[in-house]
Structures are given as structure tokens and as C-alpha cells.
Amino acid sequence: MCVTCGCSDNGESKVTNLTTGEVNHYHHDASHTHTLPDGTVITHDHSHDKHSEASQIHAKMHGTTISLEQDILAKNNLLAAQNRGWFKGRNILALNLMSSPGAGKTTLLTRTINDLKSQISISVIEGDQETTNDAQKIKETGCKVVQINTGTGCHLDASMIEKGLQQLNPPLNSVVMIENVGNLVCPALFDLGEQAKVVILSVTEGEDKPIKYPHMFRASQVMILTKIDLLSYVQFDVQKCIEYARQVNPEIQIFQVSATTGAGLQNWYGWLSEKIANLSKLISA
Template sequence: MCVTCGCSDDAESKVTNLATGEVNHHHHHHHDDGTHTHTLLDGTVITHSHSHNDHQEASQIHAKMHGTTISLEQDILAKNNLLAAQNRGWFKGRNILALNLMSSPGAGKTTLLTRTIKDLTSKLTISVIEGDQETTNDAKKIQETGCKVVQINTGTGCHLDASMIERGLQQLNPPLNSVVMIENVGNLVCPALFDLGEQAKVVILSVTEGEDKPIKYPHMFRASEVMILTKIDLLPYVQFDVQKCLEYARQVNPEIQIFQVSSTTGAGLETWYDWLSKKVSLPVMG
């Protein structure tokens, strides 16, 4: 089990290059050292090894777990963070802007992404790493725009991680001075925890969801530099308080930039495109 979110570490992920049909399989095997994890009521995860030298050590660990002060014995994301730093250096060396797009399932990430690629085709070179548990459906939609895309299927995994991105980049081989859009698995929890080596996280929220999403899933919105509110063309037909949503988002993250758009009508997309163009014009690592 993934000690962070509970998804299986023994599952197989695969990277599919839609252009060549090449499929790269990868098996995740962890915790051969007898690692044991506990999740507390507040969501804190404690992980430790069963290879204790004596009963006293075990007692000390469990005392830490159930005390008012929780001491984590190790950084469970250390390996991922190391690979993410390597990915970040890879992007920097090639002057590639990498963005991590995250949302709930059905929020409109793929629709926004395909519209963005089509509208900016003469201005930006965009490649895509598409993440889903199964199928290549979204990657095929993106491929129809003419841009380079690879599909990463996570199996039972609920998020992309830095290792998957590293393997995806080997297949994708994006050109220098370009943009890589990483469309993460639909999930408002775990993707926020995993650094992929991106320059910025972008959270996408649709008006068909609750306006309280930012305060229900605060870490996602706190970690994101941008929030894109999509499907605003549906506002006359849904019960969604835009002002409350914006207030909640800024309550969680006062610095977050918010764009209200419709990928169907094109409303508001220029604000998103302007931000993206300015981001590309800056050095990738700032």
C-alpha cells in the first residue's frame, strides 16, 4: 500500500506512446523491509519498520503515534521528491515549462487542454503526458489536435508520481523551448501531495461541482498557483455560487490566480492564455 494515500504500490503502471504504439510496463514493489503503516484519525500517516531491535523501541514508536505530538520517522515522499528534483532539472536544461493539471473526474481538464492546444498552436509547442487509471481515450482526443502525447495508466494508483513522469518523458521526448502539460488522474487529494518536477500546479474546478470544494480539499487549492473555473456557460442551469467559490479559494490561498472560462464558448480563455504566454516567456525556473 502507498503509505500516503492507500493506493497499491504493487500495481503495474504503463506508459503508451500513441504515435509508435510502444508500451512500457513498470511494476511497483515496496516495503520489502517489513514497513508497517498506521493512519490516525486526523489523517496523519505513520510508517515504521517491523525490524525493531527490541520491544522498548516499538513501544516508543507507538507512544509517538498516539500522543498529542506526532513525530514522523521518515519522509515518505523522499524518493519521489528526489526524482521530482531530477525532472525539474531536466525541464530547466531544455527550457521547458511543465504544468501539473489537476481536478476531480469530469471537471473538464481534457476539453480545456484540447481547446488550449488548438487555439495556441501557432504560438506555443505543447506536448502532453496524460494520466488515467485505465484507457487511452483522453490521450486519443489530445492526439487528434496534432500534438505529441503519451498515456500513463496507473492501474489501481490514484495519482501520477515523479517516477512515472520520468519514464513518460523518455517516450514523449518533448522539444526544447516548449510546454509540457501533465494531465493528472482525476482526484482532488493525492495529486496535490506528489511533486512531479513541474513549475506550477493548476487546479481545475467546474461549476457542476460544489462551490465549497476549495475548503473541502484545501491542500489541493493551497498547493496550486492557478485555479481555473470551467463550464461557466452552464451557470444559468446549475446551482453554483461563484462569489462564494472565489472567496473560499482565496481563504485557503490568498495568492491563487483565478480564471473563469468556458471551453465550449471560449469565454474567458484569453486570460488563461495570457497567463500561460507570460509564464513561457519567463525563465522556466524563474
């Protein structure tokens, strides 16, 4: 369940292996936990036959400030830790790519794969609410790709990644790119077991996004500013955007790129190569 908006309640995710065509469906856990002011912990679901009970519980809590005693992300964090161990044991660099819809994640990803596939083995977990459109674009590069459709869900979670990896089966000593659902809020809350979060922001959006959605930029190690070839056609203050990003996260690394012209991509590729090299050193140490 998304702790912010409850988007995944009673939902279903679908994992499609673009290589084999195999499709698997998974139901989300619809259970819902509240800690009441008197310390009572109540777990219920939102199924139709318990709708009345759930309504009574919510009515009881209406207008009350509730301090939750439980970490409702505990299950996700445990699975994320398991994913992280799985990646580490196979010397795999896993990156979580996040952005708003239309920022250019897939375009940047396909350009990256095509430019580096002779040097680096890259596999992709593609996240969208519906369709395999982006996964098909990734498949055309020749790399392994699995599509996860979240249905009503607005983000990927660690359980979805675990199931996706079973289908993807990426090789040892490689890179797994996780393209999250387009959303600048919820994906930042969920650890997937990745080594780094990468937020992608296009110049067609607005330079104030880092201070409008601070948690996303605070949680990310890298910000990639895309579509810089369009700067002469849009009103976008690059320096102001960078200032905002570093105001939220002074340690964030920033790359300015165009996946269309190739401008700035070498800096992004250099960072990737350095992360891979550092991961290999940790494994051999």
C-alpha cells in the same frame, strides 16, 4: 506508494506512446516502512508470502499514535528535482493539471492546444487509471502525447513522469502539460517536477470544493473555473467559490473560462504566455 491511502501497493503502471504504439509496463515498489514507538524502523512488503508478518506488524501498531521519522516522500521528491532540472535544461514549462473526474481537464486542454498550436509547442502526458481515451482525443489535435495508466493508483508520481518523458521526448523551448488522474486529494501531495500546479474546478461540482479539499487548492498556483457557460443552469455561487479559494490560498490566481464558447480563455492564455516568457528570461540570465 500513496502516503494517504496506499493505493499503489503491488500495482503496475503502463506507459503508452500514442505516436509509436510502444507500451511499457512498470511495477511499483511495494515496500512499506514504519517507525515504531521505540524508534525501531521496520521495512516490509505486502506480498502474499509475507502477509502474516505484515499483519503482526500492523497489529502491534494498532491504536498507537506513530510519529514517522522518515520522509516517505523523499524518493519521489528526489526524482521530482531531477525532472525539474531536466525541464529547466531544455527551457520547458511543465504544468500539473489536477481536478476531480469530469471537471473538464481534457476539454480545456484540447481547446488550449488547438488555439495556441501555431504559437506554442505543447506536448502532453496523460494520466488515467485505465484506457487511452483521453490521450486519443489529445492526439487528434496533432500534438505529441503519452498515456500513463496507473492501474489502482490514484495519482501520477515523479517516477512515472520520468518514464513518460523518455517516451514523449518533448522539444526544446516548449510546454509539457501533465494531466493528472482525476482526484482532488492525492495528486496534491506529489511533486512531479512541474513549475506550477493548476487545479481545475467546474461549476457543476460545488462552490465549497476549496474548503472541502484545502490542500489541493493551497498547493496550486492557479485555479481555473470551467464550464461557466452552464452557470444559468446550475446552482453555483461564483463569488463564494472565489472567496473560499482565497481563504485557503490568498495568492492563488483564478480564471473563469468556458472551453465550449471560448469565454475567458484569453486570460488563461495570457498567463501561459507570461510564464513561458519568464522562463526564457531565467534561462538567458
